[in-house]
Amino acid sequence: MKIVERQRVNEQDSVIRSKNFEEVSLGFDEETMLIEAERCLGCKTAPCEKGCPVGVKIPDFIKALKDGDPLKANEIIKETNSLPAVCGRVCPQEIQCEQLCVRKNKLGGSVAIGALERYAADAALKANVKPVKPTKKLDLKVAVVGSGPAGLSCAGELAMNGAQVTVFEAFHKAGGVLVYGIPEFRLPKSIVEKEIDSLKELGVKFKLNTVIGKTFYLEELLDEYDYVFIGSGAGLPVFMNIKGENLNGVYSANEFLTRVNLMKAYKEDSVTPIQRGNVVAVVGAGNVAMDAARTALRLGAQKVYIVYRRSRQEMPAREDEIEHAEQEGIEFRLLTNPVEILGKEKVEGIRCIKMELGEPDQSGRRRPVPIQGSEYDLPCDQVIMSIGTSPNPLIKNSAKELKTSKWGTLEVDDNLLTSIDRVYAGGDAVTGSATVILAMGAGRKAARHMLQKYAERE
């Protein structure tokens, strides 16, 4: 029997795409989608589902695709995943559902579950499928703080069940990292907007430019709402505290990406300027670092380096993103750590030391150890720090009873209740920087618990 290999999605050519902000991956066309869907063996035990943090019914939705019904496929996915067009694009499927696919090693590679999910979701967006409105209204009012994936999925689950939900968002646009962090070339903003519009149709209200802990305090929300969900993310950048970090030309990846994505700083008429680097060094090797590097390239940089203290094997970014960055010409300086940023007022370079890998550390990864005397200077005129983020302490500082860990993440119990009665939390604010699907899973879990408590009360 001839084994059908995993189908590849179409992509923009790497030379062309490195100069524009349009989406890199073009997804499957119908013919390729059908070939790929047919590769799914429809396993009764569905090992793939165990790898999905929200338990999407994977063989069922792929069966609907095989039957030529992408809208039905989308409906099945939406039972447990409120943002399939987003997850189909940015979820790390290769270490989740696709990792457990029985075809992975011997039968031409795992089924491309993420790309199939995207196909179904895009078909529904194109067909302008409206959300099913709840038949009855509940006497349940919930305030959601933050409009990232955690807040949106919490709001969606509640609104679908008839609760009255208001989302409070600090920025002038809803979507969290989906709009201010992940660039347009990976996740078009129009997709996030459509998802938010469908929540509005379900009756969810959005109060933008509203900072909880400043505009309103948590206790004020508790006076007006039955429950509060905090999904405020982890948007506070971490720096290395090395000499030169406050020179002109050093950005945190967070600020850099926010200026470009949310404030459209690359446009001539933008009110928020951004420096365009000619030679850019991005420190770190997660998804955020890849996004910053590829954005710097699209802004016109002649050379972009990724500077990372471990080896390629330990890089935390998704394999696809690393490959895309490589194809676009980003140069990886691995086993290399910055020790100083050089310059008088403006960045002129970065002093690095070479590293080797020693014994595994607490994370299980081999610890990078500096090689004495191996320092060298890498000339550049912009440095983007992308070594992690932590939760913003604003809400915690304005509500002292809110317990946090030593890393500043909010402490919650198994039901995601915080140390304050009627206040839940989830997503990056609890876990530290993680993934879209985990944040969504948390938002939904908290919503389910609120609905359960409401049902017990009635």
Ligand SMILES: Cc1cc2nc3c(=O)[nH]c(=O)nc-3n(C[C@H](O)[C@H](O)[C@H](O)COP(=O)(O)OP(=O)(O)OC[C@H]3O[C@@H](n4cnc5c(N)ncnc54)[C@H](O)[C@@H]3O)c2cc1C
């Ligand atoms: C550049 C980048 C690329 C990434 N790439 C991927 C990827 O490819 N795949 C993946 O799975 N994950 C990726 N992630 C991680 C993922 O985006 C996050 O794990 C996820 O967005 C967390 O969701 P959240 O809802 O908890 O927080 P966020 O998305 O951070 O949303 C929190 C929201 O709360 C708002 N807020 C904060 N404080 C307040 C306040 N006091 N009052 C009102 N509003 C407030 C913020 O403005 C924000 O809009 C990436 C992250 C970044 C930064």
